[in-house]
Amino acid sequence: xxxxxxxxxxxxxxxxxxxxxxxxxxxxxxxxxxxxxxxxxxxxxxxxxxxxxxxxxxxxxxxxxxxxxxxxxxxxxxxxxxxxxxxxxxxxxxxxxxxxxxxxxxxxxxxxxxxxxxxxxxxxxxxxxxxxxxxxxxxxxxxxxxxxxxxxxxxxxxxxxxxxxxxxxxxxxxxxxxxxxxxxxxxxxxxxxxxxxxxxxxxxxxxxxxxxxxxxxxxxxxxxxxxxxxxxxxxxxxxxxxxxxxxxxxxxxxxxxxxxxxxxxxxxxxxxxxxxxxxxxxxxxxxxxxxxxxxxxxxxxxxxxxxxxxxxxxxxxxxxxxxxxxxxxxxxxxxxxxxxxxxxxxxxxxxxxxxxxxxxxxxxxxxxxxxxxxxxxxxxxxxxxxxxxxxxxxxxxxxxxxxxxxxxxxxxxxxxxxxxxxxxxxxxxxxxxxxxxxxxxxxxxxxxxxxxxxxxxxxxxxxxxxxxxxxxxxxxxxxxxxxxxxxxxxxxxxxxxxxxxxxxxxxxxxxxxxxxxxxxxxxxx
Numbered sequence: 001x002x003x004x005x006x007x008x009x010x011x012x013x014x015x016x017x018x019x020x021x022x023x024x025x026x027x028x029x030x031x032x033x034x035x036x037x038x039x040x041x042x043x044x045x046x047x048x049x050x051x052x053x054x055x056x057x058x059x060x061x062x063x064x065x066x067x068x069x070x071x072x073x074x075x076x077x078x079x080x081x082x083x084x085x086x087x088x089x090x091x092x093x094x095x096x097x098x099x100x101x102x103x104x105x106x107x108x109x110x111x112x113x114x115x116x117x118x119x120x121x122x123x124x125x126x127x128x129x130x131x132x133x134x135x136x137x138x139x140x141x142x143x144x145x146x147x148x149x150x151x152x153x154x155x156x157x158x159x160x161x162x163x164x165x166x167x168x169x170x171x172x173x174x175x176x177x178x179x180x181x182x183x184x185x186x187x188x189x190x191x192x193x194x195x196x197x198x199x200x201x202x203x204x205x206x207x208x209x210x211x212x213x214x215x216x217x218x219x220x221x222x223x224x225x226x227x228x229x230x231x232x233x234x235x236x237x238x239x240x241x242x243x244x245x246x247x248x249x250x251x252x253x254x255x256x257x258x259x260x261x262x263x264x265x266x267x268x269x270x271x272x273x274x275x276x277x278x279x280x281x282x283x284x285x286x287x288x289x290x291x292x293x294x295x296x297x298x299x300x301x302x303x304x305x306x307x308x309x310x311x312x313x314x315x316x317x318x319x320x321x322x323x324x325x326x327x328x329x330x331x332x333x334x335x336x337x338x339x340x341x342x343x344x345x346x347x348x349x350x351x352x353x354x355x356x357x358x359x360x361x362x363x364x365x366x367x368x369x370x371x372x373x374x375x376x377x378x379x380x381x382x383x384x385x386x387x388x389x390x391x392x393x394x395x396x397x398x399x400x401x402x403x404x405x406x407x408x409x410x411x412x413x414x415x416x417x418x419x420x421x422x423x424x425x426x427x428x429x430x431x432x433x434x435x436x437x438x439x440x441x442x443x444x445x446x447x448x449x450x451x452x453x454x455x456x457x458x459x460x461x462x463x464x465x466x467x468x469x470x471x472x473x474x475x476x477x478x479x480x481x482x483x484x485x486x487x488x489x490x491x492x493x494x495x496x497x498x499x500x501x502x503x504x505x506x507x508x509x510x511x512x513x514x515x516x517x518x519x520x521x522x523x524x525x
């Protein structure tokens with residue numbers, strides 16, 4: 001056997017240069033293909049036209065070929081004699097060739113192989129819930145066709161389901177909340193966790209629409225919202241769920257977003273609000289946002305802070321802020337004054353009504369009582385042998401709407417059992433912030449959320465329900481403590497810009513003992 005000839009030296013030592021040369025050649029070929037693509041299309045079309053002409057000539061009978069040639073020659077002669085005839089003929093031939101030479105391969109439709117496997121897996125998972133043995137022609141069956149059940153579908157860039165329409169049999173108990181919850185939990189697990197899904201049940205048409213909701217904007221800072229007196233922006237929600245939008249300043253641009261508006265006043269059906277969440281969920285942010293909006297519309301504000309962390313120190317000594325109390329003694333005195341003020345306003349309004357005069361200005365001026373974690377102060381007051389703090393809140397809660405007084409209570413999930421029955425009975429506006437199971441959210445709002453709560457949420461993100469209305473997704477405007485160094489500088493400056501001017505004499509309504517004083521208030525920056 002002859003010995004194998006060694007490879008040339010250039011092939012042994014120049015592999016890198018050859019690879020680079022192949023890449024350059026491939027790049028040049030791709031570029032040439034892009035540049036010459038029109039010529040390639042026209043050439044392909046001319047070839048198609050030539051094949052069609054040859055087939056047409058072959059199908060022409062022999063006795064008619066002579067007249068056909070004569071007619072073609074006459075047409076060519078006319079085209080040559082007509083002004084601009086040859087140019088128009090060439091353009092016509094080129095356009096016809098380009099039309100016949102286009103890429104006519106059918107576009108790929110429908111899901112890919114991986115997407116079909118995902119839909120088939122989801123179909124098999126739904127079989128035990130949407131089928132019964134007595135069904136002679138089940139829509140859902142093991143090994144069945146998922147195309148019959150899934151009429152519409154869509155996938156994101158990662159191949160996960162983002163939109164799906166499911167047809168289910170009429171005997172499925174879609175009127176029962178437990179049955180719907182089982183289906184929603186299964187779809188949430190099979191479609192991918194970490195996202196928030198919206199489930200739209202059509203009980204008449206026996207269809208279920210699943211869609212992935214986009215994230216709510218978290219960068220909208222506190223600002224002057226375009227609202228009327230008596231309207232408070234709790235936050236922002238999904239488009240299409242409310243019939244109103246507000247122009248807001250988001251970063252460096254202005255855009256319209258759908259808000260969740262809470263209306264207070266004598267005609268309000270939800271005169272008071274209860275906000276519930278875990279530590280760090282944003283309940284204090286919500287109360288600061290409400291306080292700034294109340295002060296903007298000319299209201300008076302009383303703040304009772306149970307945490308004692310100085311979250312509302314920025315409001316102390318401001319115009320319109322009557323008191324900021326952080327101790328049990330001061331909070332009890334403040335709420336006692338609020339109860340007497342409620343009774344005084346009721347008496348003054350009744351006398352004015354009997355005399356045929358409008359209510360006095362001090363009666364019509366809104367008064368806001370904001371309580372953050374009152375259960376802590378109630379526990380301290382009980383330890384000192386004082387009266388229950390929330391007992392003094394019953395009068396403003398029961399008669400606050402007629403007296404122009406609004407009560408907002410923020411509490412944590414772990415201390416909800418310490419709230420007074422009057423708080424639950426009269427706070428028809430409800431907000432739940434932060435991650436929580438659907439059962440706990442439903443216990444506060446009265447209805448389960450229409451979406452699947454995610455285990456991780458940004459601060460200020462949750463759900464809101466006003467009275468007997470629907471449950472809305474909610475993102476509270478970013479309203480941090482302006483003296484908190486960990487918050488963003490832009491958001492802290494926005495809050496400072498909204499604060500009223502300081503006054504030399506605060507005009508504190510009640511004199512709290514020295515131990516009830518809040519932490520020192522730092523100077524504005």
